[in-house]
Amino acid sequence: MDIKRRVVNLEKKYGTRNPYRLCKMLKINVLYMDLGNIKGIYKKVVTNKFIVINENLDEFCQKVVLAHELGHALLHHSKEIQALKDYDLFPKYTNQLEVEANTFAAELLIDDTFDNDDYIEKPSIDIRILEQLKELKYYR
Numbered sequence: 001m002d003i004k005r006r007v008v009n010l011e012k013k014y015g016t017r018n019p020y021r022l023c024k025m026l027k028i029n030v031l032y033m034d035l036g037n038i039k040g041i042y043k044k045v046v047t048n049k050f051i052v053i054n055e056n057l058d059e060f061c062q063k064v065v066l067a068h069e070l071g072h073a074l075l076h077h078s079k080e081i082q083a084l085k086d087y088d089l090f091p092k093y094t095n096q097l098e099v100e101a102n103t104f105a106a107e108l109l110i111d112d113t114f115d116n117d118d119y120i121e122k123p124s125i126d127i128r129i130l131e132q133l134k135e136l137k138y139y140r
Helices: 003-014 021-023 059-075 097-110 127-138
Strands: 028-034 040-045 048-054 081-084
Touching: 003 021, 003 059, 003 097, 021 028, 021 059, 028 059, 040 059, 048 059, 059 097, 059 127, 097 127
Parallel strands: 028 048
Antiparallel strands: 040 048, 040 081
């Protein structure tokens, strides 16, 4: 599966890499709820698609989780539900579907103009998540 090409084609078709805008254009409903230790869920009910994001995450983490769940929606549409449960958004030892969704998130969120300085100024951002995104994008 060429995830990088999928993201490039998605951007060409819809003119954006913003996961919120993509969900809107793809008619995927985004909801926010207290999910406890679950970060996000993708669920398809009949023809309706939903991504539920844990409302207790900070804004940046919500965006990363949305991109991850969007990856499930687009790459694993035959799977009924996927949940990102681990504390670490990008656990080292995980199944192939999670690795693909993480890679999708990295390809979607980090482009050639990405600069850590844009995020470091925001103290709520977990720098580990940024490093893990960059590792998936550039070193995998």
